[in-house]
Amino acid sequence: MKYSPGIISVLPLFYIGWSDSVLSPSEMKSIQDKIKGMDFLSYDDQYTLISWTDQKNPPSEETFKSWLDAIKSQSAQMKVSDKISLVDLGLQMAKTSSGAKNEIWDAPKVRKSIEELEAALGVSHQLSKLSFYQSISPEAEHEIEEEKAFDPRAMQSLLDGPYAPLKEKAKKLIMDSFFDISKEVRDKEEMRNLVLDQVKALARQGYGAYAYPEEYGGANSPGGNTAIFETLAMGNISLLIKFGVQFGLFGGAIFQLGTKKHHDKYLKDTGTLELAGCFAMTETGHGSNVRDLETTAVYNPDDKTITVHSPTVAAGKEYIGNALHSKMAVVFAQLMVNNKNQGIHAVLVPLRDEKHETLPGITVKDNGYKMGLNGVDNGRIWFDNVTVPLENLLDKYGGIDENGNYQSSIKKESKRFFTMLGALVGGRVSLALASNTAAKKSLDIAIRYSLKRRQFSNLNEDQETLILDYPTHQWRLFPLMAKSYGLTFATETLREKFAGAYGGSEEMREVETLAAGLKSYASWHATDTIQECREACGGKGYLAENEFADLKADTDIFTTFEGDNHVLLQLVAKALLTDLKQEFNDGGFMAVARHVLQRMSSSVLTLNPVNTRNTNAEHLLSIDFMQSAMTFRSQKLLFSLSDRMRSFIGKKLAPPEIFLRTQTHMVSLAKAWVEAFIFEEFVKKLNSLPESKEKEALRIMLQIFSLHAIYEDKGWFLENDFISGDKSKAIRKVLNKLMRQVRPQAHLYVEAFGIPEVLRKAKIATFAE
Numbered sequence: 001m002k003y004s005p006g007i008i009s010v011l012p013l014f015y016i017g018w019s020d021s022v023l024s025p026s027e028m029k030s031i032q033d034k035i036k037g038m039d040f041l042s043y044d045d046q047y048t049l050i051s052w053t054d055q056k057n058p059p060s061e062e063t064f065k066s067w068l069d070a071i072k073s074q075s076a077q078m079k080v081s082d083k084i085s086l087v088d089l090g091l092q093m094a095k096t097s098s099g100a101k102n103e104i105w106d107a108p109k110v111r112k113s114i115e116e117l118e119a120a121l122g123v124s125h126q127l128s129k130l131s132f133y134q135s136i137s138p139e140a141e142h143e144i145e146e147e148k149a150f151d152p153r154a155m156q157s158l159l160d161g162p163y164a165p166l167k168e169k170a171k172k173l174i175m176d177s178f179f180d181i182s183k184e185v186r187d188k189e190e191m192r193n194l195v196l197d198q199v200k201a202l203a204r205q206g207y208g209a210y211a212y213p214e215e216y217g218g219a220n221s222p223g224g225n226t227a228i229f230e231t232l233a234m235g236n237i238s239l240l241i242k243f244g245v246q247f248g249l250f251g252g253a254i255f256q257l258g259t260k261k262h263h264d265k266y267l268k269d270t271g272t273l274e275l276a277g278c279f280a281m282t283e284t285g286h287g288s289n290v291r292d293l294e295t296t297a298v299y300n301p302d303d304k305t306i307t308v309h310s311p312t313v314a315a316g317k318e319y320i321g322n323a324l325h326s327k328m329a330v331v332f333a334q335l336m337v338n339n340k341n342q343g344i345h346a347v348l349v350p351l352r353d354e355k356h357e358t359l360p361g362i363t364v365k366d367n368g369y370k371m372g373l374n375g376v377d378n379g380r381i382w383f384d385n386v387t388v389p390l391e392n393l394l395d396k397y398g399g400i401d402e403n404g405n406y407q408s409s410i411k412k413e414s415k416r417f418f419t420m421l422g423a424l425v426g427g428r429v430s431l432a433l434a435s436n437t438a439a440k441k442s443l444d445i446a447i448r449y450s451l452k453r454r455q456f457s458n459l460n461e462d463q464e465t466l467i468l469d470y471p472t473h474q475w476r477l478f479p480l481m482a483k484s485y486g487l488t489f490a491t492e493t494l495r496e497k498f499a500g501a502y503g504g505s506e507e508m509r510e511v512e513t514l515a516a517g518l519k520s521y522a523s524w525h526a527t528d529t530i531q532e533c534r535e536a537c538g539g540k541g542y543l544a545e546n547e548f549a550d551l552k553a554d555t556d557i558f559t560t561f562e563g564d565n566h567v568l569l570q571l572v573a574k575a576l577l578t579d580l581k582q583e584f585n586d587g588g589f590m591a592v593a594r595h596v597l598q599r600m601s602s603s604v605l606t607l608n609p610v611n612t613r614n615t616n617a618e619h620l621l622s623i624d625f626m627q628s629a630m631t632f633r634s635q636k637l638l639f640s641l642s643d644r645m646r647s648f649i650g651k652k653l654a655p656p657e658i659f660l661r662t663q664t665h666m667v668s669l670a671k672a673w674v675e676a677f678i679f680e681e682f683v684k685k686l687n688s689l690p691e692s693k694e695k696e697a698l699r700i701m702l703q704i705f706s707l708h709a710i711y712e713d714k715g716w717f718l719e720n721d722f723i724s725g726d727k728s729k730a731i732r733k734v735l736n737k738l739m740r741q742v743r744p745q746a747h748l749y750v751e752a753f754g755i756p757e758v759l760r761k762a763k764i765a766t767f768a769e
Helices: 005-019 025-036 043-051 061-075 086-098 108-121 126-136 152-174 188-204 222-232 237-257 260-272 413-422 426-450 471-501 508-536 538-542 548-559 565-607 623-650 655-687 693-712 714-719 725-751
Strands: 277-280 296-300 305-309 317-320 328-337 340-350 362-366 379-383 386-389
Touching: 005 043, 005 061, 005 086, 005 108, 005 126, 025 043, 025 108, 061 086, 061 126, 086 108, 152 222, 152 471, 152 693, 152 725, 188 237, 188 260, 222 237, 222 426, 222 471, 237 260, 237 277, 237 328, 237 340, 237 426, 237 548, 277 317, 305 340, 317 328, 340 386, 340 413, 413 508, 426 471, 426 508, 426 548, 426 725, 471 508, 471 655, 471 693, 471 725, 508 538, 508 548, 508 565, 508 655, 538 548, 565 623, 565 655, 623 655, 623 693, 623 714, 655 693, 693 714, 693 725, 714 725
Parallel strands: 277 328, 296 328
Antiparallel strands: 296 305, 305 386, 317 379, 328 340, 362 379
């Protein structure tokens, strides 16, 4: 396709702009206004360019290829250097195509117009320029920024993983001013309306339905959906949570617990937010104890309907996100069929009419202001004998046949209950990812500030010392940073397993255990990191303008969302015990022999002075030592827990009493197991990489994560004779050395998190040097 000189003048900008594959609402209007103001373009040129800014009808692959062919054709006629700007390239190409004597392309007014368009498209940064020149001349050697200890962009690529392109698109979208909420906005009604509009904008981009099948407007990508959620955590957390409630909890329940009739009727409108919904599970009187919820759903055989009822005030659904904006709720209740309780099931219950008035029998009350997340409309909901059609029962795992009898492919009620809850595990996966994003953002702010803020001076120095040069500051921040690096690779594995098991695979049980453990670990990491980073920034960290106030208030609930962390860790421990029991059942005598051998090898290991007292730095920094410590701790805790329970059973203690006596032991086991998993995934990632500066930088993060975990739990390791007192001291000394190695590259480590400055709004996080 042949293009006019006018179009050619801006073609490089459009090529890069659409390489990013997303134009936000504000960008689109600004770009169109810029094009209309370019009086050197013909009407046809303006019409064509504006048609290319329609986010609902993006340029086709054929059009995109024609741009590249035209650029290559024109640039081949002139000597092009990657040092030239995209504006200069476009002007030179336009001049070449229209004849060298055409002076319009030298006019300052024309240049200014194209530069303004470049700014509107957001393609003026170095990375866009570099990727463009690599596209038109891949065989040439293009310049990048000066060599550094390691390349933070290459490191970011490792951290972002397989969903990097999607994360960049989501990031670019929320960087738009449309998604900004002023820190001065504290009225919850105003915040809620702003957030609702923003969620609608995300839905228009197709992000809401991303996990759903293509026939319902989705991309059939549960992994991609979690990547979007993870990225949204860089911005306004209220937007993140409302997005998750609408598309993940409400829509996810319809998709995972419903059948095709429900999908056909509701999924498309859910993904576009035409149907706003909420997830009504938790009750005032029953939080984590979902199995004993009081709300009832009674089947009426005479007219084939279901009556949903809240029998007590405490049975009201509590803390329900989207409660004030929703037209429908997925209500979890005890399903009663023919006077028999069939356990917890989900029923779709309309809440409001077309005028958004609550329907008869529905009571909704605002939860009011909260510690944070005041852009999310949490409320309480009661049902007073509300009747809905039988078809509103989400019946993938259990339903009622034409004769009015209950039927399910899963006969055992307890298995059916846990299968149903397991289908909703995506919320925990997403929260684990988002928690780590919040921690990274806090570290980014605190470390950048610590490279700007000075405090006290040494006798031989003229100026005060940067606070990051103090070892105490390094010990406060670097282990947390290493933990975020480790969590990145562990949660990426969780995402991969979740996406592979999505839809009810046998592997979903493994995902449930892993999600429960990592969600707990990551959300506690977020709260600990945000607090430490706030303190590390002193009084400045207490100012609202520097983000910690909102980060702390908005993410603190993550430790409670999708299950209380202590309860989740007990589920992890139970799963590990079940696996151990299954191993014995399947393996018979050999399983018992393996168990004894493992116990013996661990005992020998602890008593071997070569291992217990070896303080050599090379030994302490070795994968073998760190792996043996992580494995020993988790296995020892598992075996000793199993032995304690077996002993209590022998003493005829009731199961509830055994559980209470071993509860803290279970939590310790789960934490150790999660930390061992993070270590293993970190090692796998490291082993998959060729030697490079990035790999060496990651190796240091692994060493800090592992040795700091051992040192923090040194009491346990000393009690169990895994290390000696001298070895504990040696670990501390090695950690000091590692901290000093990280210090010159600290800004690169946080730069690799890829958090744009427009999303990292803290005023203190601007480098002064």
